[in-house]
Amino acid sequence: xxxxxKKTYIVIDAGNTQIKIAVFKQNKxxxxxxxxxxxxxDKPQQFQHLRNYxxxxxxxxxxxxxxxxxxxxxEAFIFDLTLKLPIQIKYETPQTLGKDxxxxxxxxxxxxxxxxxxxxxxxxxxxxxVSEDGNYQGGSISPGIDLRYKSLNDYTSNLPLLxxxxxxxxxxxxxxxxxxxxxxxxxxxxxxxxIYRYNQEFNDLTFFMTGGDAKHFDFPVKSNIFAxxxxxxxxxxxxxxxxxx
Numbered sequence: 001x002x003x004x005x006k007k008t009y010i011v012i013d014a015g016n017t018q019i020k021i022a023v024f025k026q027n028k029x030x031x032x033x034x035x036x037x038x039x040x041x042d043k044p045q046q047f048q049h050l051r052n053y054x055x056x057x058x059x060x061x062x063x064x065x066x067x068x069x070x071x072x073x074x075e076a077f078i079f080d081l082t083l084k085l086p087i088q089i090k091y092e093t094p095q096t097l098g099k100d101x102x103x104x105x106x107x108x109x110x111x112x113x114x115x116x117x118x119x120x121x122x123x124x125x126x127x128x129x130v131s132e133d134g135n136y137q138g139g140s141i142s143p144g145i146d147l148r149y150k151s152l153n154d155y156t157s158n159l160p161l162l163x164x165x166x167x168x169x170x171x172x173x174x175x176x177x178x179x180x181x182x183x184x185x186x187x188x189x190x191x192x193x194x195i196y197r198y199n200q201e202f203n204d205l206t207f208f209m210t211g212g213d214a215k216h217f218d219f220p221v222k223s224n225i226f227a228x229x230x231x232x233x234x235x236x237x238x239x240x241x242x243x244x245x
Contacts, residue, residue: 007244010055010076011236013100014069016123021047022233029230029237037065044072051075056240058099058232079103079236083243086110087134101128103235104210105136107228110238112206117198118231119191121211123147127194132204142190145213148183165216188217195220 006026013020019040021033033047040047055076059066070078079099081089087109091097104118109130120126121144128139143151145165153161164180172178199205206224210231219225228234 008053009237009240009244010050010053010073011233011240012055012057012059012069012073012076013103013232013236014057014059014061014066016060019069020233021050022230022237023050023053024237029233032230032233037061040072041068047072054240054244056236056243058103058236060099077240077243079239083239085239086242087130087136090135091138098126100232101126101139102136103232103239104128104208105130105235106238107231107235108206108208109134109136110235111208111226114204114206115202116206116208117195118208118210119195119214119225120232121191121209121214121217125187125191125211127198129198129202140194145183145187145216148187149179152179152183165213167216184216191217192220195225 008023008025011022011024019035019037021035022029023031051073052075055073056079057066057069057073057076058079059069066078070076081094085102085106087106089097100120104120105128108116108118115132116130118128123144123146125142125144126139129137131137146163149162152159159179160176162176162179165184168181168184169177170181170185172181195207207226208231209219209225209227210229214227
């Protein structure tokens with residue numbers, strides 16, 4: 001069960017290409033703003049009304065840029081592993097664990113309270129597993145759609161750089177079609193096989209699907225899969241609430 005509060009909090013998820021600034025009011029997500037780093041500081045006044053709210057900043061940016069965001073949202077604290085979490089991290093190298101993976105694990109587990117798998121399809125495809133006793137165990141990371149297209153172009157002499165993310169016929173009738181099929185259908189097969197293997201190894205599984213590219217894939221209807229594009233933001237929100245109680 002999610003932690004409840006009637007307060008308003010801000011949640012900031014600063015990625016390499018986009019910053020998400022979310023507002024949670026009375027335990028509900030009320031707005032999500034998506035801006036680039038440049039846009040945020042070109043017009044900082046658009047977020048002036050949020051400066052005095054408590055919140056959390058999860059950032060993959062360098063220390064200097066993260067501090068600039070923290071200076072703008074001065075009541076928010078930066079997410080690190082000293083914070084209290086509603087799950088236990090059993091990863092062998094927790095200092096290398098992405099904050100988005102932790103936030104996804106927190107949100108997924110609090111929603112299911114069972115064996116939980118989070119599938120995040122974005123720049124990378126990440127599977128994360130939390131056991132029913134609330135222990136984060138780890139998972140897997142592989143290249144996402146854009147990285148697969150880019151590697152095919154970077155490491156060959158004649159293959160073009162594609163960006164098509166739509167569903168593809170199984171059989172490509174030309175080079176572009178073959179690349180498209182290999183990337184999209186290959187990634188679909190990879191994801192389906194991992195879902196199958198998790199189902200074979202664990203009972204009472206709940207899957208959560210998130211990430212910007214998740215919409216490009218289909219998933220087995222009987223696999224207890226729930227789509228949630230704001231899972232990372234919800235996990236960060238639960239972490240800030242827990243640490244403010």
